[in-house]
Amino acid sequence: MASTSAAEHWDGIYGSKDASTLSWYQDVPATSLHLISAAGLGPDDRVIDVGAGASALADSLVRLGYSSVVLTDISSAALALTRQRVADAVDYVVSNVLDLDLGPAVMWHDRAVFHFLADPADQLRYAAVMARHVSSGGYAIVATFALDGGEMCSGLPVTRYSPEALAESFEPEFSLVESCREEHTTPNGSIQPFTFVLLQRNSQP
Numbered sequence: 001m002a003s004t005s006a007a008e009h010w011d012g013i014y015g016s017k018d019a020s021t022l023s024w025y026q027d028v029p030a031t032s033l034h035l036i037s038a039a040g041l042g043p044d045d046r047v048i049d050v051g052a053g054a055s056a057l058a059d060s061l062v063r064l065g066y067s068s069v070v071l072t073d074i075s076s077a078a079l080a081l082t083r084q085r086v087a088d089a090v091d092y093v094v095s096n097v098l099d100l101d102l103g104p105a106v107m108w109h110d111r112a113v114f115h116f117l118a119d120p121a122d123q124l125r126y127a128a129v130m131a132r133h134v135s136s137g138g139y140a141i142v143a144t145f146a147l148d149g150g151e152m153c154s155g156l157p158v159t160r161y162s163p164e165a166l167a168e169s170f171e172p173e174f175s176l177v178e179s180c181r182e183e184h185t186t187p188n189g190s191i192q193p194f195t196f197v198l199l200q201r202n203s204q205p
């Protein structure tokens with residue numbers, strides 16, 4: 001999907017539905033918070049949440065005292081929803097993740113964005129963008145639908161991953177630190193299994 005039509009698709013969703021009714025909605029992003037805590041970040045470490053949508057991760061990070069959080073998404077409508085809750089406590093960047101150039105961060109977080117990239121060239125480009133943004137020794141959390149998860153999300157096809165295959169997508173720049181499975185309960189009560197990986201950026205030569 002070209003960037004403009006992707007932006008229209010996502011703006012249409014966030015503009016027409018209550019965010020708390022969307023299948024990926026979480027009150028508390030518990031697995032993300034667990035993995036961010038496992039990485040042992042300091043409060044001033046820069047965190048970039050890509051495809052942040054209207055996620056409550058920003059609210060949690062602000063409450064925990066993180067002072068350098070950047071939310072980025074292809075949908076300005078999604079980010080506008082978060083701005084209503086946390087205002088200027090975080091920064092907002094409307095962009096296709098494949099075009100990001102935000103400078104270095106200690107943590108890259110992606111829940112349910114990478115899995116929309118079907119073209120291997122886009123997957124490689126994403127991995128290169130992620131590697132460019134994460135400093136040596138820094139971390140990335142990437143979450144996708146698990147192998148037994150749904151084949152579609154928001155009406156779009158997704159690629160499903162095992163922890164090993166997901167981690168492999170980011171080698172050799174990143175190494176797997178920890179993985180977990182989350183059985184997300186959607187607002188309509190169905191179960192959506194996710195694969196989460198916590199990766200660490202290897203030293204750059």
Ligand SMILES: C[S@@+](CC[C@H](N)C(=O)[O-])C[C@H]1O[C@@H](n2cnc3c(N)ncnc32)[C@H](O)[C@@H]1O
Pocket residue numbers: 006010024025026050051052053054055056072073074075078095096097098110111112113116153154
């Ligand atoms: C399934 S939602 C997940 C939102 C959020 N990460 C969460 O966990 O609630 C996917 C998000 O990715 C965004 N998105 C989709 N494709 C994107 C792309 N190529 N670049 C940036 N954001 C994208 C959408 O606008 C949407 O907010």
